[in-house]
Amino acid sequence: MNGMDRQLRDLLEAAVGEPPRQVTVAAVRRRVIRRRVVQYTAVAAAVIAVLVLVSLGTLGRALPHAPAPATRPHPETPIITSRHYGYTEALPAGWRLVTQAKQQWDGNGAPGDGDSVVDLYVGPGGVEAWVYAAPTKENLAAYAITTVRVAGAVHDCPAVPQTNQAITIGGAPGRLLDTQCPALTSFLVELAVTVHHGIGFVIGSQNPSGTAPGDWPADRAAFREFLAGIRLKR
Amino acid sequence: MDAEAEGFAQFVEARQRALQRTAWLLTGDWAAAEDLVQTALVRSWPRWERIRRRDDPEIYVRRAMLNTWSSWRRRRWWGERPSETVPDAQAVGDMATEVTVRIAVQSVLKSLTARQRAVVVLRVFDDLSEAQVAHVLDCAIGTVKSTMAQAVARLREDPRLAGLMDREPQ
Numbered sequence: 544m545n546g547m548d549r550q551l552r553d554l555l556e557a558a559v560g561e562p563p564r565q566v567t568v569a570a571v572r573r574r575v576i577r578r579r580v581v582q583y584t585a586v587a588a589a590v591i592a593v594l595v596l597v598s599l600g601t602l603g604r605a606l607p608h609a610p611a612p613a614t615r616p617h618p619e620t621p622i623i624t625s626r627h628y629g630y631t632e633a634l635p636a637g638w639r640l641v642t643q644a645k646q647q648w649d650g651n652g653a654p655g656d657g658d659s660v661v662d663l664y665v666g667p668g669g670v671e672a673w674v675y676a677a678p679t680k681e682n683l684a685a686y687a688i689t690t691v692r693v694a695g696a697v698h699d700c701p702a703v704p705q706t707n708q709a710i711t712i713g714g715a716p717g718r719l720l721d722t723q724c725p726a727l728t729s730f731l732v733e734l735a736v737t738v739h740h741g742i743g744f745v746i747g748s749q750n751p752s753g754t755a756p757g758d759w760p761a762d763r764a765a766f767r768e769f770l771a772g773i774r775l776k777r
Numbered sequence: 778m779d780a781e782a783e784g785f786a787q788f789v790e791a792r793q794r795a796l797q798r799t800a801w802l803l804t805g806d807w808a809a810a811e812d813l814v815q816t817a818l819v820r821s822w823p824r825w826e827r828i829r830r831r832d833d834p835e836i837y838v839r840r841a842m843l844n845t846w847s848s849w850r851r852r853r854w855w856g857e858r859p860s861e862t863v864p865d866a867q868a869v870g871d872m873a874t875e876v877t878v879r880i881a882v883q884s885v886l887k888s889l890t891a892r893q894r895a896v897v898v899l900r901v902f903d904d905l906s907e908a909q910v911a912h913v914l915d916c917a918i919g920t921v922k923s924t925m926a927q928a929v930a931r932l933r934e935d936p937r938l939a940g941l942m943d944r945e946p947q
Contacts, residue, residue, distance in 0.1 A: 547929060548901050554941055555802060555902045557875075558882035562797040563807055568786040571818045578819060730848075 620772075625662050628676040630713060630744070633772040637667035637765070650677035653694040655747065664769065670750045670762045672769045679743035686743045687718040687736050694734065700724030704734075712737040712744065713775035721763075731759045733766055739775045746770065785825045788834055789818060795903070796842065802898045803846050805883045813849075817842035839903075840913045843895055850891060881937050888935065893928035900925055 623632045627644045634640070641663040648660040654675050656663055661673040679686055687707070695702050704720040711717060717737035724732055735746040748766040750758070793814060800810035820841045821828060828837045886894050892914070899910045900921070907925075911918045932938050 547933070551897070551932065551938075552901050552904075554878065554882055554938075555898070558879045559798045559801055559902075560875075560879070562794060562801070562810065564811060566789065566793040566797060566811055566814050566818070568789045571789065571815055571822060574815055574819045575822055 623662075625674065627660075628662065628674060628742075628744070629776045630674070630676075631774045632664070632674075632769070633774070634664070635666070635765075635768040635772055638664055638672075638769055638772075639666075641665050644675065648675040648677045650679070650743075653690070656749070656751070661747075666765045666769060668750065668758070668761060668765065670748060670765045672746060672748045672766060674744065674746045676742050676744040678741055679738060680741070681738065681743065683716060683718065683736070683738045686738050687720065690734060690736050690743075690745055691720060691722075694722075694724070694732075700732065710735065710770070712746070712770055713739070713773040715739045715775055717744075719770075731756075731762060733763065735766075735770055737775075744775070746773070781826045781829075784829060785822055788838075792835060792838070796838065799839070799898055799903055800842060800846070802886060802902060803843075803894065805887065813842055813846055816845050820845070833909075836909060836912055839899070840915070843899075843913055846895075847891065878941060881941055885932065885935055885938050889928055889931060892924050893931070896921055896924045897928050897932075 621634045623634060623640050625631070625643065627647045632640075644662050645659040648654055654660050654673070656671050656673045658673075658675075661675045664672045664674075666672065681689060691700075691704055692702070694700050700722050701724065704722040706719070706721040708719050709716065710719045712735055715737045717735055720734045720736070722732050722734070723730060730749060733748040735748075737744050746769075748762070748769070750762050796814045796817070797807075797810050800813040801807060804810050804813060817838050818841075821834075821838050825834075828834050886897070889897065895914060896910060899905045899913060900907070905913065907918050907921045910921045914921070
């Protein structure tokens with residue numbers, strides 16, 4: 544340890560002080576029990592739901608005179624029109640809109656799932672997608688580079704994404720960028736970008752539960768389905 | 778109480794203070810620090826026997842703590858920005874110096890990236906070796922070295938830290 548490190552250590556030592564409360568085994572045990580109760584309750588609720596559905600199905604088949612519907616209902620794909628950004632999203636199965644943006648993005652920074660300027664969606668397994676857009680004079684290549692640079696500066700992401708591939712978003716050419724950030728986590732973040740009629744669109748995706756790399760293919764597939772539902776204004 | 782539970786209880790009793798202090802340097806808040814340590818311990822307990830046999834338990838718990846902190850940060854990731862100042866007022870009277878140091882250190886740590894903050898806290902404050910830090914952060918030793926160098930370079934340029942180092946630690 545050199546002089547700077549020692550001084551720094553002394554400083555951290557002086558700043559940190561003493562914890563006001565002890566962490567006890569009893570408190571940890573209570574949380575473990577609470578966690579298990581929640582898990583078991585969720586499993587029990589799922590089992591009960593399955594049993595109810597199965598028994599309803601059996602009951603339906605057992606009634607010979609039950610009137611059959613004239614036509615089988617076709618669940619329509621819900622289509623969301625973004626209030627601020629004008630695109631439409633034909634929601635794939637398992638996806639839903641959480642919130643529309645409260646205001647338009649001003650083009651600065653790198654908004655995320657919690658910002659008021661994004662349309663936020665949640666899909667299968669808790670994977671999220673959020674959309675924001677603003678006018679830009681850059682072409683797609685430059686816009687993709689800017690998006691990565693700003694996200695890297697603000698959110699501690701690697702300067703170079705792990706993958707950068709060409710895709711189509713709502714009929715327009717786009718780039719799909721995969722990265723892990725913050726750098727010390729196993730969070731997969733995907734950013735899809737396109738520039739359409741002078742508007743730069745960014746569609747971000749992550750799974751906030753921090754899924755293991757083994758689950759990333761499922762998150763990626765869900766996000767691809769979400770992207771396929773996007774249509775941009777002509 | 779069986780041997781496993783007893784071993785876990787002894788570990789908690791012996792190490793909770795050190796873990797909480799590390800957690801405070803990461804979070805800057807005692808309530809969050811306590812919650813972070815508890816969460817890491819809750820995650821470690823079910824695997825305690827395996828952890829004890831296979832690994833250094835403290836390294837494992839610290840790893841769980843860092844991962845938990847990262848996931849918390851990740852959830853609020855887009856809302857948190859490195860800041861030059863913290864919105865606290867200085868206290869007056871006898872505690873003023875102590876509080877000034879605390880606020881300044883928090884502010885300096887917040888100006889680092891998450892990885893830099895983690896490396897500085899683990900390497901300098903917890904006195905872990907580079908290999909241990911790499912194990913906790915699940916990265917290469919070279920990454921620990923380069924991150925530490927970047928963090929130190931950044932700290933050297935920080936006038937708040939220079940001002941603090943000019944005075945005797947309290």
